[in-house]
Structures are given as structure tokens and as C-alpha cells.
Amino acid sequence: MAKRNVKGNSDKDAGMNKAMMIGAVVIAVLIIVLLIMFFNPVSRAKRMDISELDSKCQTIDYDAYISAPEEYKGEYVKLRVQIYQKVNDRLFNVYTAAEGETDDDSWMGEHYLLNDDRHPQDPELEEGLIVTVYGRCAGLQKMTAAEEGGANGLPSIDVILIDFEGYVPEDGSAEALSE
Numbered sequence: 001m002a003k004r005n006v007k008g009n010s011d012k013d014a015g016m017n018k019a020m021m022i023g024a025v026v027i028a029v030l031i032i033v034l035l036i037m038f039f040n041p042v043s044r045a046k047r048m049d050i051s052e053l054d055s056k057c058q059t060i061d062y063d064a065y066i067s068a069p070e071e072y073k074g075e076y077v078k079l080r081v082q083i084y085q086k087v088n089d090r091l092f093n094v095y096t097a098a099e100g101e102t103d104d105d106s107w108m109g110e111h112y113l114l115n116d117d118r119h120p121q122d123p124e125l126e127e128g129l130i131v132t133v134y135g136r137c138a139g140l141q142k143m144t145a146a147e148e149g150g151a152n153g154l155p156s157i158d159v160i161l162i163d164f165e166g167y168v169p170e171d172g173s174a175e176a177l178s179e
Contacts, residue, residue, distance in 0.1 A: 053134050053161060054078065062110040065137065065155045072137040077157060081114070082107040083129045087143055090116050092125055094133075103130055113141050113156040123164060132163040 048056075057078035065072045084107075085093035091113060098109035107130075115138060116125060125131070140153035 050134075050161065050163070057134060060137065062155065066140070066152075069137070069139040069155065072155075073139045075137045076134070076160075077137055078132060078134050079112065079157065080130065080132050081112065083125050083127050083131070086125065086127055087113075089121075091143060092116060093143070111154055113143060113154045114159055115141075115156060116159045116162075118159060118162070125162070130165070132165060133157060133159055134161040134163070135159045 053076070056076040058075060060072055060075065060077055079094075079096060081094040081096055083092055084095050087093055094112050094114055095107040096109040096112070097105075097107045101107050101109065114125075114133060114135070135157040138156040138158045141156035142153040
């Protein structure tokens with residue numbers, strides 16, 4: 001009788017030890033994920049106010065970015081762009097203004113891809129919209145489109161913040177917005 005009791009207790013102890021180990025692993029993974037999110041440069045940049053972010057941004061040479069994308073990867077940039085095409089929910093084909101183009105024109109200057117991971121995407125980017133994008137250079141990125149441009153891909157920007165500059169939604173229901 002005593003042996004069964006001892007064996008029953010050891011089975012209980014083993015089950016408890018297994019549960020404690022699983023709990024410890026879950027807590028360790030959670031801590032690692034939180035640390036990565038906290039120290040990730042894009043996550044950190046999203047916590048900055050617009051003036052601090054603006055001071056980190058630089059103007060980059062488009063041709064130099066295309067020819068040596070790794071040298072620019074991770075650099076903060078600010079671009080004024082027109083949304084040309086919504087490729088999917090998170091990827092947008094955009095252009096800067098060419099010399100002499102106004103806000104009333106269809107822009108066809110420098111060609112970029114925007115990776116928009118804002119959560120939530122409110123307001124949403126719409127084709128034809130002109131916005132100022134604060135982001136980080138993400139290297140060259142390919143997309144499937146009829147007119148992709150560069151054979152090696154296009155310069156891409158990971159969006160940190162979008163200034164909608166007085167945007168009014170298509171239904172006209174809201175006042176001017178700026179994120």
C-alpha cells in the first residue's frame with residue numbers, strides 16, 4: 001500500500017513540475033517578445049513625437065539608395081508622396097513629385113514602395129492621396145505589378161507615421177485629420 005501512495009505522489013509531483021516548466025517557458029518567451037518590441041527601432045520610433053521623429057529624418061539621394069540599398073537600410077527618412085496604387089492592405093506603390101509637378105498633377109517623380117504596418121490603419125491610404133511619410137529605409141523590394149520599374153526591386157520604406165495634411169475622408173464626414 002505504501003508503495004502505491006509514494007508512486008502516486010511522484011506522478012503528481014512530476015505533473016506539477018511539468019506544469020511549472022511550461023509556465024516558466026511561456027513567461028520567458030513573453031519577456032523576450034516584449035524586450036524585442038521595446039528595443040526594436042521602428043517600435044521605439046513610433047513612440048516619438050513628430051518633432052523628435054522629424055529631427056531624425058534625412059533627405060536621401062534616390063539614385064544612391066537604388067545603387068547601394070544596404071548603406072541606407074535603417075536610415076530615417078521623410079518623403080512627401082502621392083499614393084499611386086494599393087498593391088495589398090499593407091503595400092503601396094507611391095511617387096514623389098517630379099520637378100514642376102503640383103498637388104493637382106499625377107506625380108511621376110521618384111518611385112518607392114511603402115510598407116504600412118500601422119495598427120490600426122486609420123485613416124487608410126487611398127489612391128491619389130498626397131501625404132508626408134516618416135519611415136525607415138528597408139532596402140530594395142520587389143512586387144508583382146505590370147509596371148514595376150527596377151529589375152532588382154524598388155526602394156522601400158517601412159512606415160512609422162503618416163501626416164495626412166488636412167485629409168478629409170471621401171464621405172466628408174470628418175474634419176481635417178493629421179496623425
